[in-house]
Amino acid sequence: MAALQAVRTALFYLVFIGQTAVVAILIGIIAMISGRTRLSWALAVYWCRSNLIYLRWLTGLRTKVTGQEHIPPGGCIIASKHQSDWEVFAIFPFTGRPAYIVKRELMRLPFFGPAARSLDCIEIDRRRGANAIPEMMSRAKAAIERGCRIVIFPEGTRKAPLAPPTYRQGVVRMYLELGVPVVPVAVNAGLFWGRNSAIIWPGTAEAKFLPAIEPGLSAEMFMERLKKAIETESDALILDAAESGLSRPVGPELQGRLEELRSRSTAA
Template sequence: MIVQAIRSTLFYVVFFLHTIPLAIIVGLMAKLTPGLKAQGWAIGQYWNNANLFFLRWIVGIRTEVTGGENIPEGGCIIASKHQSDWDIFAILPHTGHPAFIAKKELLDIPLFGWAAKWIDTIPVDRKKGKDALPDMMASAAERLERGCRVIIFPEGTRRPPLAEPAYRSGVAKMYEALGVPVVPVALTSGLYWGRNNLVLWPGKARAHILPAIEPGLPAAEFQKRLIETIEAETDRMILEDVRKGIARPISPRLRNRISELEAKIGDHLA
């Protein structure tokens, strides 16, 4: 535990020392040289790949992403389970030209927010509730027309592994209004970089990009299918990882959920 806490602290120090100057550079580029967007995006890709490198070699979190062939050509929505910041780093290299949906407060931060807006991040003002949807939809439609893949975390925030699903209605409304495929993503990152947990644990964090849900379903049917698809695959992957052995301590809550999952689907993985 102590060794892993030291390794985690070192990761955070390196992460911030590496991120701050790059955010300053790209933020200033966004304001002063907007025509150099390709160069700014290249810096963003470097930053992303460097973070995956730091996670592997400082704290021991390896990365595996499968199913990239399931992302269709052209504009689509990628709807991912969200358990840690690793999710962004892991998914981004497979998205071509992404447009993340992020809370407006992040885009209001000087330099960081300037850079995020410049590389097509879509703001959503949560304080407006349902009234924020029209602006978000308009921004998403514009990005899709330019061939971006819109990336959304349908639960809106990071969730602990095997927590009860808490999907919001926004993704179903986007699916219905925008008429593009939605690509579900299941993952196990919370076993290694937990929500509100400063200690990171070694192991192989995995994401599986699943076959796209084609447009045209009623919103309620789509929402049900999306939740069932992501949750079933996430449960299967987490149970698989736990059976292989994980380094992190298992809390009573997680242990109870694992026991429930073993009783539910365990025989299929035996």
Template structure:
């Protein structure tokens, strides 16, 4: 554990220093040279790929992404499970030009916020609750019109693996208003990079783009379909990873949930 703690500390140091330097560069470009936006986007892609590199070679977290063929041509919404910052790094290379939905507090940070807004990040003020949705919807519609794919984490925050789902209404409102497909994403990243965890654990974090949900469903049916697809596949993927063996310590809560899934799997077979 001591060795992994040191490796994790080295990663966090590189991650934060690297992010701050690039935020300064891209943020200043956003204000001083807005015509160079393609260069700013290239730097953002470099930041993304370098973080995946750091994760692989410093702490031992490999990345596996499947199902990209399920992403339709043209505008769509990507609705992903959210367990760690890895989720952003894994999704971004597969979605063309993304427009991530992020909390307003992040976009209010000087330089970082300038950079994020410049590369089409959409702001949502969670303190306003449902009153924040109209502004978010307007930004999302504009992003879709510009050819972006809108990425939203429907639970609004990172959650531990196999935690009780807590989906919010924002994605339902977007689905009903935007009239574009929604692509669910299941993943297992929290097994390796836990929420607020000081130690990152080696292994292969996986994400899977699932069959898109086409427009036209009633809101309640859409939400049920979205939750069923994401949670069923995420549970199956987490169980597969657990069966292969995990380097991380397993809490009693997580062990209990894994045992439940294993019992359900054994009953079906």
């Protein structure tokens, strides 16, 4: 089973990386000539939707997204749990005109950088820590004024399923300064497409948009509500998937976390 799934995963990566390079070059060339165009946007939408199709056909990983009705009209921040590359293109079709927060290293890549900037991506230099926040905020405000919805992964990097959360202050600063609602997003995709796994496993990766957090809260109250919403619902999605049966092997670390989660759920 594992050997066959490794082959299926390799085929997906071959298609995924190949078409990503082609689409990035095309959008990058368009961006350097004309900036943002309908064609470049159509190519971005194609890239996202086709990746989900290839995942299903080649690896058996299906996609389920719910809760879109919680996304308010107008500008907002969409704050998603980040467990794999899946979230990047799975939530894209539901975000209107998204402006993703992207690490600076990616924005320096040939073609990809111009392509990303033309699609409203906002770069952040994580090596500068808090010193990078003012520049990111300036670009985020401009994006909101253009009618974008800011998409941010509050922990800044992919996390293993049920790993202790490590939320950063960037999302708090953005919430306080932009004064717009924040829509938490829970996911369970790391069960199937792990950050360090060479195999993408069959199953159903889920993302769930949760009720928006209204502007005007204190920093402490906002962070508490954001973490509770994302972590509680992500845990529920993971537990539901595990109880339904996983095709992947479950190592001792994940098994221990699942048992702890089951105990907490039973006690509650």
